[in-house]
Every structure is written in structure tokens, then in C-alpha cells.
């Protein structure tokens with residue numbers, strides 16, 4: 001057990017925009033070295049929370065401590081020890097890849113000589129050395145995201161905030177980003193990320209909170225969340241016809257949890273193969289059958305009745 005103070009501590013944290021409550025009294029504690037995630041659909045309040053943690057948006061209510069400091073009073077001191085990778089790339093298209101890093105380092109008062117060295121190291125880390133003297137514009141989405149991650153590291157931050165680090169990237173580019181983030185985690189950097197991809201949360205996060213409508217609806221490691229809120233296996237069934245509903249009511253006889261989506265039915269069971277045999281024994285013949293392990297998407301569906309990506 002560690003008694004060290006969490007690097008990020010929020011109690012009853014609220015963010016309001018006019019009369020609208022985007023973040024509704026959340027409690028979060030992130031210890032050093034953890035990879036912590038906010039998982040939720042669009043509009044859940046993840047970015048609003050990240051912006052408060054990043055000291056660019058003051059809390060409306062509640063308590064927030066970052067590195068033991070108050071983001072409203074000590075914003076500059078905190079920001080000096082944070083790395084921020086925003087949801088949309090804010091790279092300077094006029095500058096080269098290398099210059100983007102050096103210029104950013106200068107904002108932190110890092111000497112030019114040190115900044116140059118660090119830029120070279122970081123470009124190597126994110127596998128962009130060959131593009132060091134290229135302008136930013138022709139880079140692919142994945143390269144731009146890796147450059148933004150490198151930029152977030154120029155001040156050797158203790159905490160790196162990543163707002164949807166792989167949204168919009170193709171699978172190969174996503175894996176490269178995950179791999180680099182995993183390396184950072186191995187080096188002991190505390191990662192805080194938002195995502196609406198359950199596979200990203202499962203891959204990267206030691207612990208996460210599931211957010212919906214500004215509130216935290218569950219908290220734990222991916223494994224524990226799945227154990228607590230879902231079954232071991234899921235059978236996905238698709239039946240021919242306009243609607244899946246009539247088939248779902250027949251499946252109710254099995255006595256297992258049944259979720260109906262527009263294009264398929266999910267059957268939550270301990271053992272997928274024997275459930276498929278039971279479905280066949282009922283005289284039902286789906287046109288598609290998939291047996292898989294439960295994931296965080298199933299946790300979210302169970303907790304909210306909705307899927308993560310609408």
C-alpha cells in the first residue's frame with residue numbers, strides 16, 4: 001500500500017456552462033505511475049474534465065488538486081509539469097516538424113541547445129526522425145498525432161493528458177500510438193486519457209471511470225469492470241427480417257440477459273457455445289452468429305442501456 005498523495009485528486013468536481021452541467025460532481029484520484037482513463041460517449045463530459053485538469057478551464061464547484069496544487073491559483077506551476085495532447089491537433093503548419101518541438105520547448109523557457117537535443121530524442125521516440133525537416137501539413141493523421149505527443153513531452157512532464165489520442169486514426173496508426181504510450185507508461189509517466197473506444201481503454205488503462213451525462217457510472221480496472229457488470233461471454237446473433245425484436249422475445253426463454261440492438265441481438269452468457277446450441281434447440285436460425293468474450297462496450301451497454309458509439 002502506498003500512502004503517497006494522488007497526483008490528481010478531484011472531489012465533487014463540477015463544470016457548468018450557463019445552466020448546463022457538463023461535469024456533475026465527480027470524484028477521481030489518480031496515483032503516480034497509473035494509466036487512468038475516462039471512458040464515455042460524445043458529450044459525457046470527458047473533455048470538460050480534462051480541460052479542468054489541464055488548468056485551462058476553472059472548475060465551477062468542488063475541489064481539484066493537481067500535483068498537490070490548486071489549478072486556479074497555481075496554473076503556470078502545474079502546467080510546467082504537465083504534457084497536453086489536445087483532441088484536435090494544434091501544430092503550427094508554418095513550421096517544420098522539428099521546429100514545432102523547439103518552439104514549444106521555448107514556451108517553457110528551455111534553452112535552445114537543450115530544446116534541440118530533446119527534439120532529436122523525441123522525434124526518434126515517436127519515429128519521426130526522417131520527417132524532421134518536413135513541414136507539418138503533408139504528414140498523415142497518425143504522424144501528426146505522434147508529433148503532438150512528442151510536443152507534449154518536451155518539458156519532461158510527470159503527467160501526460162491525452163484527449164482522445166487515436167480518434168480518427170486508422171488501425172495501424174492507432175497501434176503505433178498505443179505502443180508509444182505504453183512505452184511512456186513503462187517509463188513511469190502518469191497517463192490520463194479520454195476515449196470512447198473500449199479497446200483503447202482495455203489496452204492502455206490500469207483503471208478507468210465510465211462517464212455518462214457528466215457523471216461517473218462505474219470505476220475500476222477493465223478486468224474488474226467486466227467481471228462486475230457483464231458475463232464471461234457474449235453471443236451476437238443476427239436474424240433475417242425487418243426487426244430483431246420478435247426473435248429477442250423468443251430468446252427470453254433462455255433466462256439469460258438479452259440486449260436488442262438495431263442490427264443484432266446480444267445474449268449474455270457464461271458459455272457462448274452451449275448458448276448457441278440452446279438457441280438452435282429453440283428452432284431459431286440466425287443468419288450470423290459470433291461468440292466472443294465480454295468487453296467494456298458490454299459494461300457500458302449494461303450500465304446505460306446505450307452503446308458507446310451511436
Ligand SMILES: Nc1ncnc2c1ncn2[C@@H]1O[C@H](COP(=O)(O)OP(=O)(O)OP(=O)(O)O)[C@@H](O)[C@H]1O
Nearest residue numbers: 017020021022040041042043044045046047048049
Ligand atoms: N464551452 C462550452 N459551452 C457550452 N457547452 C459546452 C462547452 N463545452 C462543452 N459543452 C457541453 O458539455 C457537454 C460535455 O462536453 P465534453 O466535450 O466535455 O464531452 P466529451 O465527453 O469530451 O465529448 P466529446 O467526445 O464530444 O469531446 C456537451 O453537451 C457539450 O456540448
